[in-house]
Structures are given as structure tokens and as C-alpha cells.
Amino acid sequence: MEHEHNKNNWSSQLGFLLAAAGSSIGLGNIWRFPYMTGTNGGGIFVLIYFLVVLLIGVPLMMAEISLGRAAGANPVRAFAHLTPAKSGFTVFTASMLLLGALFMLLTGNPAGALIVGLIGALFLACGWKTVGFFCGLVPIILLSYYGVIGGWTLVYIVDSIRGVNGFTTIEGAEKVMQPILHATGHWKWIVIGGQLAFMAACLGISLAGVQKGIERWSKVLMPLLFILMCVLIVRGLTLPGAMKGIRFFLEPDVSKITGGSVIAAVGQAFFTLSLGMGIMLTYGSYLDRKSDITKATLGVIGLDTLAAVMAGIAIFPAVFAMGFAPSSGPDLTFKVLPAAFNMIPGGMGVIWNVLFFLMLAIAALTSAISLIEPPASILVGEFRMSRKAAVLLVVLVCSVLGVFCALSMADWINLPAIGRAVGKIWYGKAPGSFFEMLDSFCCNWILPMLGLATTIYVGWVWGSRYALKELREGSSGFLDNSIWLLLAGFKAKDGGKDRRYLLTPGILWGVALRWICPLLVLLAFFNCIGIIKF
Ligand code: PHE
Numbered sequence: 001m002e003h004e005h006n007k008n009n010w011s012s013q014l015g016f017l018l019a020a021a022g023s024s025i026g027l028g029n030i031w032r033f034p035y036m037t038g039t040n041g042g043g044i045f046v047l048i049y050f051l052v053v054l055l056i057g058v059p060l061m062m063a064e065i066s067l068g069r070a071a072g073a074n075p076v077r078a079f080a081h082l083t084p085a086k087s088g089f090t091v092f093t094a095s096m097l098l099l100g101a102l103f104m105l106l107t108g109n110p111a112g113a114l115i116v117g118l119i120g121a122l123f124l125a126c127g128w129k130t131v132g133f134f135c136g137l138v139p140i141i142l143l144s145y146y147g148v149i150g151g152w153t154l155v156y157i158v159d160s161i162r163g164v165n166g167f168t169t170i171e172g173a174e175k176v177m178q179p180i181l182h183a184t185g186h187w188k189w190i191v192i193g194g195q196l197a198f199m200a201a202c203l204g205i206s207l208a209g210v211q212k213g214i215e216r217w218s219k220v221l222m223p224l225l226f227i228l229m230c231v232l233i234v235r236g237l238t239l240p241g242a243m244k245g246i247r248f249f250l251e252p253d254v255s256k257i258t259g260g261s262v263i264a265a266v267g268q269a270f271f272t273l274s275l276g277m278g279i280m281l282t283y284g285s286y287l288d289r290k291s292d293i294t295k296a297t298l299g300v301i302g303l304d305t306l307a308a309v310m311a312g313i314a315i316f317p318a319v320f321a322m323g324f325a326p327s328s329g330p331d332l333t334f335k336v337l338p339a340a341f342n343m344i345p346g347g348m349g350v351i352w353n354v355l356f357f358l359m360l361a362i363a364a365l366t367s368a369i370s371l372i373e374p375p376a377s378i379l380v381g382e383f384r385m386s387r388k389a390a391v392l393l394v395v396l397v398c399s400v401l402g403v404f405c406a407l408s409m410a411d412w413i414n415l416p417a418i419g420r421a422v423g424k425i426w427y428g429k430a431p432g433s434f435f436e437m438l439d440s441f442c443c444n445w446i447l448p449m450l451g452l453a454t455t456i457y458v459g460w461v462w463g464s465r466y467a468l469k470e471l472r473e474g475s476s477g478f479l480d481n482s483i484w485l486l487l488a489g490f491k492a493k494d495g496g497k498d499r500r501y502l503l504t505p506g507i508l509w510g511v512a513l514r515w516i517c518p519l520l521v522l523l524a525f526f527n528c529i530g531i532i533k534f
Contacts, residue, residue: 008210008387013291015215020274020283020296021303022218022366025225027149028272029304030363031333034312036264038248038326041256045265046309048257052265053301056520057273059512060451061280061297063458066470068284069293070462074381075278075374076132078285082462086127089461094124115445128461131453135278136378138446139371140394142277144401145435146368147202148409151194152180152334153361160338160353168342170324173335181330181410188414191406196399201365203395206372207388210286214369221362222303228359229310235352236317239344245316248326266524271443272304274367276451278374285377292474294505307363318344318352333360372398408434448525452518459514467513468506479506 010016037045071078079085097120104113122130159165159176167173179187205213236242270276284293315337319326322340326332337356342349372394379390404415411433412419422437458467471479478486482501485491526532 008286009288010215010286010291011211013287013296015211015219016283016287016291017296017299017303018218018222019214019366019370020280020300022214022222023274023279023283023370024272024300024304024367025222025307026272026274026363026367027146027360028268029308030311030315030360031330032268033272033308034249034315035326035328035332036268037250037312038316039256039328040261040264041253042248043250043252044254044257045261046250047252048262049265049268050305052262052269052520053273053305055512056266056517057269057275057301058297059509059517060275060455061273061301062293062471062509063467063513064275064278064280064454065284065287065293065297066467067454067458067462068281069287069289070466070470072285074132074285074377075135075281076129076378076382078281079128079130079132079457082466083128085129087461090123090127094120096120097123128453128457131450131457132278132378134446134450135281136375138277138442138450139279139374140398140401141438141442143202143368143371143394143398145405145409145438146364146371147199147398147402148191148195148406148435149330150198150361150364150368151191151196151406153194153357153364154197155180155190155194156334156338156357157354157361160350160357163350165338165353166342166349167339170335170339173339177330177334180334183407183409183414188407192403195402195406198361198365198368199395199399199402202368202372203391205365205369206376206391206395209387210373214373217369218366221366225359225362225366226307226310228355228362229307229314232314232318232352232356232359233310235344236314236321239317239321241321241323242317245318245320246313248320249312249316260527263524263527266520267443267448267528270447270451270524272308273301274370276447276454278450279370281454282374282377283370289473292476293471294475294478314356405435405438410435444528448521448528452521452525455513455517455521459510459518464510464513468510471506471509479509480504483508 010019033049037049041048067078067082068075071081073081097116101113101117101120104110104116119130122133126133156165165176167176179185180191183191205217207213208216236245274280287293287296315332316326318340319332319336322343324336324340327336338349338353341352341356344352372391375394376387376390379385379393380387383390385393404418407414408419412422415434418434422434458464468479480501481491481504483503483505485501486505523532
């Protein structure tokens with residue numbers, strides 16, 4: 001099979017590992033995971049999350065990487081290269097989608113009907129390639145608002161240095177954050193400036209290429225990220241009262257566990273591991289056949305989980321020691337935490353804030369550059385563009401869309417006409433902002449759908465046995481060893497080569513991919529869109 005990306009291969013398995021870890025470790029680890037854990041039962045939620053990561057995260061990431069490497073091509077090509085793109089199954093699915101659209105139209109949901117109808121029509125015309133198209137589209141949408149938050153981190157770094165962010169109360173924090181969130185007055189230009197600066201940094205790294213840009217920068221930035229986290233952890237844990245924070249974060253509280261916690265863990269796993277939008281697929285297509293996909297996957301997921309837990313240990317001790325109550329998402333990171341850092345005696349608040357927002361900026365940057373890759377590789381592979389032109393085009397589109405997001409992260413005040421139009425389509429229940437609209441469209445609808453499509457494609461259509469063959473390349477026989485022998489710490493004499501064991505990691509992987517992943521993802525999806533409620 002010819003590899004269209006030969007020029008772009010990673011220089012080593014370590015390079016791939018760090019780049020993929022860079023993609024997965026991002027805002028999801030630093031602002032999403034810690035709070036979700038704190039409010040969903042602490043240590044118990046961490047356990048549930050580990051389980052979900054093992055059951056869905058590991059199999060799906062292995063599937064995506066192996067699909068990418070086997071096809072050696074961009075997402076659109078990958079979904080058409082290993083099997084025919086169209087079949088009876090795709091026609092059936094497309095018909096179901098079109099019927100669903102008709103139903104939505106008749107029940108008075110034209111916006112939903114339009115979206116589902118379009119997807120159905122695309123599926124009818126292009127089959128599995130549709131999944132590839134969405135792998136090109138979704139990262140563009142995500143990157144447009146990811147870039148805005150990346151921009152905020154830069155604004156905060158500059159403002160902390162300038163001494164503007166010296167607030168020590170939540171009210172003080174509101175005063176700083178409100179104009180940024182609502183992009184009012186001259187803050188509009190500052191927010192857009194930050195967003196464009198962040199996008200420019202992404203552009204610079206991506207233009208330099210896979211090996212000389214993404215890989216090289218990941219090798220510098222990822223260790224730096226972990227060093228910064230360690231510094232913040234030491235600072236937080238040495239504050240009097242730090243243990244209260246750790247208790248909020250990790251103390252098991254079974255009463256807070258609900259069915260919803262499991263679903264929350266599924267959504268979190270998808271987002272934080274960058275799954276379901278062709279990123280790992282594209283990164284996998286740059287991977288050589290000597291690399292061990294299983295080992296790399298376990299490495300990426302291990303680092304991602306470590307980063308999430310470390311982020312919680314870095315954040316909550318400082319928040320609780322300074323007597324603040326934790327809040328969620330942007331509020332926690334952009335209001336509560338900086339105020340807590342400023343309260344730390346010794347007057348070093350500026351330093352802690354700069355270090356923290358630098359860490360956040362780095363995490364966001366290495367995730368953002370991975371979002372450029374699937375659309376860029378599609379433009380290169382399917383539209384014969386040069387890599388430079390493709391990267392430029394993607395960043396340009398994301399920057400322009402991002403300006404709209406920057407102006408409407410909180411409401412439609414800056415974009416009244418668009419707000420009204422969206423309101424009409426949504427029949428008056430317009431999502432609160434442009435940002436919210438894109439965010440819910442991507443994370444609640446498209447991500448689980450694409451994840452589901454990927455598991456079905458790899459598990460059933462391409463076939464888990466072919467995927468396993470791909471996984472075996474570069475692997476030392478771990479996948480075919482007996483689980484019992486592995487658990488007992490023995491080694492099969494033949495390294496498992498004769499494949500006669502009944503319970504091997506490879507077999508478990510196949511079962512998880514074909515049955516457990518699709519079922520859990522479907523449950524999460526239905527829960528997200530409100531068909532069932534846990
Ligand atoms: N994984 C990133 C995070 O945790 C977010 C992300 C999602 C990045 C999808 C790229 C693709 O923040």
C-alpha cells in the first residue's frame with residue numbers, strides 16, 4: 001500500500017507519543033476533569049473514569065491509529081481505501097437518516113431535519129467517506145473556539161505581568177473577566193488580538209511540518225508542561241489547608257454517583273483523548289510500521305490521565321487553602337484560581353498566575369495544532385494542495401470563524417443579526433451564544449456519532465481481524481499472549497506467537513471494539529440529546 005505521507009513521518013515512536021499526548025492533554029484535562037471529579041464523587045469518579053478509559057478510550061484509540069496507519073492516508077481516503085466506501089449497510093443507514101429527517105420536519109424541527117437530512121444525503125452519495133469529511137469539518141469548528149480560549153490565556157499572561165490581574169476576590173475577578181467574556185468596548189480588540197496571536201503560533205508550528213514542527217515542538221512543550229504542573233503542585237500542597245482541596249478532589253463519595261456519572265465519564269474520555277474526529281487516525285497515518293501501536297496508545301492515555309489527575313492536585317489545594325469555593329470550567333480557571341493565587345501570602349501571585357496560564361497556553365497550543373492536521377491532510381490528499389497552502393487555508397478559516405466566536409462567547413450582543421437568525425431557525429430557543437452553538441453541535445452530536453461510526457467501521461466493516469493484523473505489526477507479541485500468563489507475570493515461551501490462547505489482550509480488544517464501545521457510546525449519545533436520562 002502506498003503511503004501518501006511518507007515525507008511527513010514521525011522521526012521516532014517517542015515523537016509520535018509526545019505529539020499524540022500533546023493533542024490529548026489540553027483544556028479538557030485542566031479545566032474539565034478536575035471539576036467533574038470534584039462534583040461526581042471524587043475518587044469513585046476517578047475509578048469510573050479509569051474503567052471507561054480502559055473499555056472505550058484504549059480500544060478506540062488503537063482502532064483509530066491502526067486504521068490511519070493501515071490506510072496510510074487522510075481520513076477521507078482511509079474510510080474508502082480498505083473496503084468499498086458504499087455497501088448495502090451504508091444505503092440502509094442513509095435511508096434511516098433521511099426518514100429521521102422527514103420525521104423531524106413533520107414534528108416541527110426544521111434545523112434538525114436539515115442537518116440530519118444533509119448527513120443522510122451525503123451518506124447515500126459517498127458512503128463511509130462521509131465520516132472522513134466530518135473528520136475534516138469538526139476540527140475546524142472546534143479550533144475556531146479553542147483558539148479563542150487559547151487567546152484568553154495569552155491575554156491573562158500579559159495582564160498578570162502588567163499587574164492588572166491582581167484581584168483577590170471573585171468580584172474583582174468578575175470585573176476583569178466580564179469584558180473579556182462579552183468582548184465589550186476596546187476589549188473586543190484585545191480578545192481578537194489574543195486569539196489571532198494564538199492562531200499565529202499554531203500556524204508557525206504547523207507550517208514547519210509534521211516532524212520539524214509538531215514533533216519538535218511537542219518534545220519541548222510537553223516536558224515543560226509537566227515541569228510547570230509539578231511546580232504548581234508543590235506550591236499548592238505546601239499551603240496550610242491544602243488537604244481540604246485534595247479531599248474535595250479525591251475523597252470517594254458514593255452518594256454523588258449516578259448513571260449520569262458514567263455518561264459524563266464517557267463524554268470526558270472522548271473529548272480529552274481527542275477521539276472521534278480523525279486526529280489519532282491522521283497522526284497514525286504518519287506512523288511507521290516498526291512502531292508498536294498498543295504501547296504508544298497506552299503511553300498516550302497514561303500521560304493524559306496523569307496530567308488530568310495532576311491538574312486537579314495543582315488546582316484544588318490552592319483554591320481551598322485560600323478559602324474559595326470551587327466553581328466550574330472557565331469560572332474556575334479564569335476567576336477563582338487566579339484570585340486564590342493572588343491571595344497566597346508572599347506576594348508572588350503574579351508568578352503563580354503567569355506559570356499557570358503559561359501551562360494552560362501550552363496545553364491548548366499542542367491540542368490546537370493537532371486540530372489543523374485532519375483537514376489539512378484531506379486538502380493535501382484529496383485536493384492536491386501543497387501542505388503549506390493547506391495549513392494556511394485551514395488556519396485562515398478557523399481564525400475568521402474564531403473572530404465570530406470571540407465576539408460571542410457569552411451572548412449575541414456583538415452579533416445581533418446572526419443571533420436573530422439563529423433564534424429563528426431554533427424557534428426562539430437560540431443557544432446562548434455562537435460559542436455555545438458550535439460547542440454543543442460538535443461535542444453533543446458530532447463527536448459521539450463519529451466515534452460510533454469509527455468503531456463500527458473498524459470493528460465490523462473493515463473488520464477487527466484486519467485491524468488486529470495491523471496492530472501486530474511492530475508489536476512484540478503482547479496482543480497474542482495469555483492474559484493469565486501476563487497477569488501472573490509469566491511469559492509464554494513462544495512470546496504468544498502461536499496464538500492458541502483463549503483470553504488474550506487482542507481478543508479483549510476485539511470484544512471491546514465491536515460490542516462495548518458502540519453500546520456505551522450510543523448510551524452516552526442518547527443521554528446527551530435527551531432521549532434517555534440517567
Ligand atoms: N483533547 C483536548 C483537550 O483535552 C481537546 C481536543 C479535542 C483537542 C479534540 C483536539 C481534538 O483539551
